[in-house]
Amino acid sequence: MSAPYSVHRRQMELILLAWGMPQQHAERTAEVLSWADLHGVESHGVSMLIEYDMRFRAGRLKMNADYKVVRETPVSILVDGDGGMGHVAYAMAVDAAIAKAKQSGIAVAAVRNSSHFGAVGYFTDLAARAGLIGMGATSAAGIRVAPTGGAEAKLGTDPWSFSAPSADEDPFLLDMATTTVAYGKIRNKMNESQPMPVGWGYDSQGQVSTDPLDVTRRGGFMSPLGGTLEGSSYKGYGLSMMVNILSSCLTGATLITDPQHTKKPKGFDIGHFFLAIDPKLFRGEGEFEADVAALCGALRGTKPAVEGEPVMVAGDPQWKMAEKRMRDGIPIGPGLRAKLLAVTEAASVEWLLDDGSNRAESAGPAPKTANQR
Amino acid sequence: MSAPYSVHRRQMELILLAWGMPQQHAERTAEVLSWADLHGVESHGVSMLIEYDMRFRAGRLKMNADYKVVRETPVSILVDGDGGMGHVAYAMAVDAAIAKAKQSGIAVAAVRNSSHFGAVGYFTDLAARAGLIGMGATSAAGIRVAPTGGAEAKLGTDPWSFSAPSADEDPFLLDMATTTVAYGKIRNKMNESQPMPVGWGYDSQGQVSTDPLDVTRRGGFMSPLGGTLEGSSYKGYGLSMMVNILSSCLTGATLITDPQHTKKPKGFDIGHFFLAIDPKLFRGEGEFEADVAALCGALRGTKPAVEGEPVMVAGDPQWKMAEKRMRDGIPIGPGLRAKLLAVTEAASVEWLLDDGSNRAESAGPAPKTANQR
Numbered sequence: 001m002s003a004p005y006s007v008h009r010r011q012m013e014l015i016l017l018a019w020g021m022p023q024q025h026a027e028r029t030a031e032v033l034s035w036a037d038l039h040g041v042e043s044h045g046v047s048m049l050i051e052y053d054m055r056f057r058a059g060r061l062k063m064n065a066d067y068k069v070v071r072e073t074p075v076s077i078l079v080d081g082d083g084g085m086g087h088v089a090y091a092m093a094v095d096a097a098i099a100k101a102k103q104s105g106i107a108v109a110a111v112r113n114s115s116h117f118g119a120v121g122y123f124t125d126l127a128a129r130a131g132l133i134g135m136g137a138t139s140a141a142g143i144r145v146a147p148t149g150g151a152e153a154k155l156g157t158d159p160w161s162f163s164a165p166s167a168d169e170d171p172f173l174l175d176m177a178t179t180t181v182a183y184g185k186i187r188n189k190m191n192e193s194q195p196m197p198v199g200w201g202y203d204s205q206g207q208v209s210t211d212p213l214d215v216t217r218r219g220g221f222m223s224p225l226g227g228t229l230e231g232s233s234y235k236g237y238g239l240s241m242m243v244n245i246l247s248s249c250l251t252g253a254t255l256i257t258d259p260q261h262t263k264k265p266k267g268f269d270i271g272h273f274f275l276a277i278d279p280k281l282f283r284g285e286g287e288f289e290a291d292v293a294a295l296c297g298a299l300r301g302t303k304p305a306v307e308g309e310p311v312m313v314a315g316d317p318q319w320k321m322a323e324k325r326m327r328d329g330i331p332i333g334p335g336l337r338a339k340l341l342a343v344t345e346a347a348s349v350e351w352l353l354d355d356g357s358n359r360a361e362s363a364g365p366a367p368k369t370a371n372q373r
Numbered sequence: 374m375s376a377p378y379s380v381h382r383r384q385m386e387l388i389l390l391a392w393g394m395p396q397q398h399a400e401r402t403a404e405v406l407s408w409a410d411l412h413g414v415e416s417h418g419v420s421m422l423i424e425y426d427m428r429f430r431a432g433r434l435k436m437n438a439d440y441k442v443v444r445e446t447p448v449s450i451l452v453d454g455d456g457g458m459g460h461v462a463y464a465m466a467v468d469a470a471i472a473k474a475k476q477s478g479i480a481v482a483a484v485r486n487s488s489h490f491g492a493v494g495y496f497t498d499l500a501a502r503a504g505l506i507g508m509g510a511t512s513a514a515g516i517r518v519a520p521t522g523g524a525e526a527k528l529g530t531d532p533w534s535f536s537a538p539s540a541d542e543d544p545f546l547l548d549m550a551t552t553t554v555a556y557g558k559i560r561n562k563m564n565e566s567q568p569m570p571v572g573w574g575y576d577s578q579g580q581v582s583t584d585p586l587d588v589t590r591r592g593g594f595m596s597p598l599g600g601t602l603e604g605s606s607y608k609g610y611g612l613s614m615m616v617n618i619l620s621s622c623l624t625g626a627t628l629i630t631d632p633q634h635t636k637k638p639k640g641f642d643i644g645h646f647f648l649a650i651d652p653k654l655f656r657g658e659g660e661f662e663a664d665v666a667a668l669c670g671a672l673r674g675t676k677p678a679v680e681g682e683p684v685m686v687a688g689d690p691q692w693k694m695a696e697k698r699m700r701d702g703i704p705i706g707p708g709l710r711a712k713l714l715a716v717t718e719a720a721s722v723e724w725l726l727d728d729g730s731n732r733a734e735s736a737g738p739a740p741k742t743a744n745q746r
Contacts, residue, residue, distance in 0.1 A: 075448060075479050076654040106448050106481050110655045133623070150675035150684045162615045164622070172618060174611035181605055197603040198571070206678025225608055230570040231600050232554055238547035238687040239612075241672070242535045245545060249537070249664035250506070250655055257671030275648075281449040282483045282623055291622035298630030299614070302523035305579025311523045314611040 001337065002329035003353045009034040011344070011352045012046055018347035019056055020063040021085070029087040029118075036119040037330045040321035041175070043184060044119040047336055052085070052116070053343045060268065061085065061115055067092055075104050078251070079111045083269070086117030086138070090272045094123045098130050101276035110251035111272040116141070121175030121318070124163035127276045128171030131289075134163040135275040139247040139256055141268045145179055146221035148234040151206030153221050156256055157182070158243040163315075165279070167286065167293035173315035178240040180227045186212050199227020246273035374710065375702035376726045382407040384717070384725045385419060391720035392429055393436040394458070402460040402491075409492040410703045413694035414548070416557060417492040420709055425458070425489070426716045433641065434458065434488055440465055448477050451624070452484045456642070459490030459511070463645045467496045471503050474649035483624035484645040489514070494548035494691070497536035500649045501544030504662075507536040508648040512620040512629055514641045518552055519594035521607040524579030526594050529629055530555070531616040536688075538652070540659065540666035546688035551613040553600045559585050572600020619646035 003011070009030045016026035037045030055061040065084020069077060069092075077096045081089030093109035100107035117123075120136040127134025140156025147154055157177040164172040181200050189196050190212035203209040204219035208228055214220035225236025248255050253271025279288035302311040325331075332340065332353060344351050376384070382403045389399035410418030428434040438457020442450060442465075450469045454462030466482035473480035490496075493509040500507025513529025520527055530550040537545040554573050562569050563585035576582040577592035581601055587593035598609025621628050626644025652661035675684040698704075705713070705726060717724050 071655060073478055073654060075477060078655045104448060105446055106479055108479050108650055108654065133618070146678075147672050147675055147684050149678055149682060150672075151678045152676040154672055154675050162611070162618075164618045172614065174608075174615060176605075176608045176611060180599070197601075199600075199604050202678070206676075225605060226553070226598055227572075227600070227604050228570075231572050231604065232549075232598060234687070235547075235549045235598055238535070238549060241545065241668070241687060242547060244668060245506070245535075245537045245665055249661050249668060250650075250652055252656055252660065252664075255664060255668050255671070257668055277481055277623075279623055281446060281481065282444060282451045283625055287625065288622050291625075291628060292618055295614070295617060295622060295628050295630055298628070299520050299523075299527055302520055302527050303525040303579075305519075305522055305524040305575075309522060311520050314607070314614060 001354060002325075002331040004329050005034060005038055005326055007352050008037060008046065008330045011349075012049065014349045014352070015049060015344060015347050016063070018349045022064070025085070025088045028091050029085055032087040032091065032118040032122050034330075035122040035125075038322045038325050039119075039121070039318040040325075041119045041121065041318070043182065046332070046340065048116065048118065049343055050339050053346070055115070055268075065089070069096075072096075075100060075107045077107070077109045079109070079114075081111055081114030083113060083115065086111070086114040086270070086272065089114045090117040090123060090138075090274070093272065094126060094136075094274050097274050097276050098127055098132060101127075101132050101278050102130070105278045105281040107276050109272075109274040112251040112253040113269050114253070114272055115268045115270060117272060119175060120159050120161040121163075121173055123274065124161040124175065125171065125173055127274075128163035128165045128173065130276075131165050131278070133165075133277040133279060134161070136161040136273065137243040137247050138272045139244055139253060139270045141270055143256060144183065144222045145224060145240065146202055146206055147240075148224060148226075148229060148237045149206070150221075151202075151204065154257055155224070155237070155240045155244070157222070158240040158247075160239060160243055164292050165289050166296060167289040168296065170315060170319040172292055172296055172313060173318065175314075176225075178225050178236050178243060180223045180225050180233075180236065183222060186215050186222070190216050199223060199231055199233075243273075247271040374727060375698075375704040377702050378407060378411055378699055380725050381410060381419065381703045384722075385422065387722045387725075388422060388717060388720050389436070391722045395437070398458070398461045401464050402458055405460040405464065405491040405495050407703075408495040408498075411695045411698050412492075412494070412691040413698075414492045414494065414691070416555065419705070419713060421489065421491065422716055423712050426719070428488070428641075438462075442469075445469075448473060448480045450480070450482045452482070452487075454484055454487030456486060456488070459484070459487040459643070459645065462487045463490040463496060463511075463647070466645065467499060467509075467647050470647050470649050471500055471505060474500075474505050474651050475503070478651045478654040480649050482645075482647040485624040485626040486642050487626070487645055488641045488643060490645060492548060493532050493534040494536075494546055496647060497534040497548070498544065498546055500647075501536035501538045501546065503649075504538050504651070506538075506650040506652060507534070509534040509646065510616040510620050511645045512617055512626060512643045514643055516629060517556065517595045518597060518613065519575055519579055520613075521597060521599075521602060521610045522579070523594075524575075524577065527630055528597070528610070528613045528617070530595070531613040531620075533612060533616055537665050538662050539669060540662040541669065543688060543692040545665055545669060545686060546691065548687075549598075551598050551609050551616060553596045553598050553606075553609065556595060559588050559595070563589050572596060572604055572606075616646075620644040 013030040065082035097109035124134035145155040201215035203214040226233035251271035254269040386403040438455040470482035497507035518528040574588035576587040599606035624644035627642040
């Protein structure tokens with residue numbers, strides 16, 4: 001079953017409103033989460049509502065948070081997320097940084113006392129579509145990754161995102177966990193009783209393992225990008241540290257290595273980082289965008305290793321997916337549907353996502369792109 | 374054979390002076406190159422003089438370049454390297470960006486029309502020791518890396534560096550190529566007639582290969598970090614694109630995908646990127662540095678996978694090496710010695726690097742750290 005983008009988004013908005021989010025915040029959060037589903041980043045879309053619902057009920061996620069600008073200069077903004085939804089706090093910081101970068105040429109934003117904010121790619125995409133280079137990162141709540149040479153989890157999936165506007169229709173957009181693969185890929189191997197490729201994970205002693213159960217059930221760990229010592233996993237580990245330094249040390253959020261969260265006993269208190277640079281600091285009108293398009297075009301033109309499978313550039317799979325889903329709707333599998341239905345019923349909200357529903361009309365016209373607001 | 378740091382540095386300065394570099398530029402370039410050797414980054418130190426010598430003789434590297442500031446704002450600087458040594462052009466940009474970030478909180482520098490600048494870690498280390506977060510990157514002249522899914526080299530080793538000041542004695546310092554390993558590691562496997570680990574390289578058809586000769590002799594390619602499709606090499610590929618976008622598209626240097634260098638037929642015209650952020654934009658005096666030290670300390674305290682081999686943090690191996698070499702001198706192997714001797718003789722410069730030389734005294738007292746100037 002699949003629903004039109006606008007209905008998918010409206011369903012989330014209704015749930016968030018029922019949870020007590022103010023209208024404007026519910027709209028923006030639904031937009032952030034719908035972007036992920038629309039672009040095929042399903043781990044960070046509507047499926048997150050199940051997790052948010054649990055946190056909300058456990059008193060670990062405020063829906064009526066008082067997001068506050070704590071410090072500000074012409075090139076920077078620091079937002080305190082007040083233990084609320086990270087989407088709103090980060091959007092506040094990112095919107096401000098984009099406006100400041102348009103004025104000053106560059107701006108940096110930091111958010112502390114926050115929580116999960118969805119897919120960072122939504123936010124760096126905003127920067128690129130505003131004509132700016134974007135960098136984004138967040139610290140994580142889950143501790144699952146062992147550093148190179150370690151037999152103990154100390155880090156999270158610690159994502160990094162980079163975007164650049166292009167003379168092409170869509171920007172360059174990299175959005176990557178600094179681990180070798182997502183946890184879901186390891187879980188899928190377990191579910192299929194298949195071995196993991198070398199480098200995906202370690203057993204509880206920190207040794208390379210190909211048994212997914214070592215990671216999922218027996219106290220083992222995910223690996224930093226690079227996978228093994230020989231594969232230079234210290235690079236992925238170093239990038240993960242970079243993400244933590246920018247997202248936690250710079251913002252004042254709780255360090256991931258302080259799992260008791262001594263700073264903020266309640267809530268997650270993760271931190272987010274964002275940076276925007278205006279290429280016009282260095283280039284004339286359109287020159288940067290033309291070069292990005294030329295570079296990406298040259299890479300797409302690489303002789304492919306497999307006939308008929310052209311080389312892609314970061315973002316390409318997402319733009320293709322978004323086009324398809326804007327046309328055909330956003331699918332939801334039966335397992336997720338059952339869980340979301342329960343969340344919807346618990347919130348006493350109408351269920352909009354079944355096929356054949358003509359509620360698309362009642363939710364208003366579908367936007368041309370997910371980025372229109 | 375090994376020579377004291379100050380002699381090693383002086384030897385390079387003499388050669389650069391003989392090539393026609395002005396005193397101040399020769400001093401700084403020798404400092405940059407000596408930093409690499411002192412910290413164990415031997416691929417980017419004195420060994421580069423052999424390559425520079427060839428380029429210089431071929432008229433592809435100006436020693437009396439007219440480095441120029443092309444554009445400047447309170448938060449940015451653009452330097453034209455005039456086809457000269459990248460060390461000087463980048464140092465000019467980095468020094469200015471550090472001073473600007475101290476004033477404005479953040480600054481970004483770009484260099485175009487430049488060449489090899491040594492180890493980027495020298496420059497991000499400068500930022501960290503000035504109390505700033507540093508990011509650095511450069512485009513490359515050599516095209517050796519195939520993008521994920523490709524059977525054609527389109528990218529270089531495209532290094533990325535990140536540094537952060539710490540309450541510890543030394544900063545956090547990541548300096549990494551965005552490839553899985555350095556080319557030298559693949560060459561070493563060839564020299565030892567050993568197979569490469571899976572993920573280091575591809576054959577000429579873009580297929581994963583464990584035969585180093587496929588890369589070194591038969592038209593194959595180096596791999597982006599991640600190594601294979603299953604190892605998420607698209608992440609290393611994406612990071613490499615980020616480096617090129619920042620170093621070439623943003624600066625106006627020649628794109629690596631334009632190997633005929635249509636913009637600048639002579640010289641290499643590579644570009645460099647640098648960014649500095651003052652943590653005081655967001656944190657109180659010393660708070661950021663204390664958090665970085667706490668984070669790094671927690672990682673160093675990770676239970677090790679191999680008893681007696683403690684987990685390290687990016688920079689740790691380099692600081693340890695610098696301490697040792699500052700004490701024991703900087704070694705040079707017999708092969709490199711012979712080549713350097715030839716360069717020295719061709720430049721009609723005195724040879725200082727043999728053991729038993731007491732020229733350390735004549736070169737002045739050794740600095741306490743490589744970063745003192």
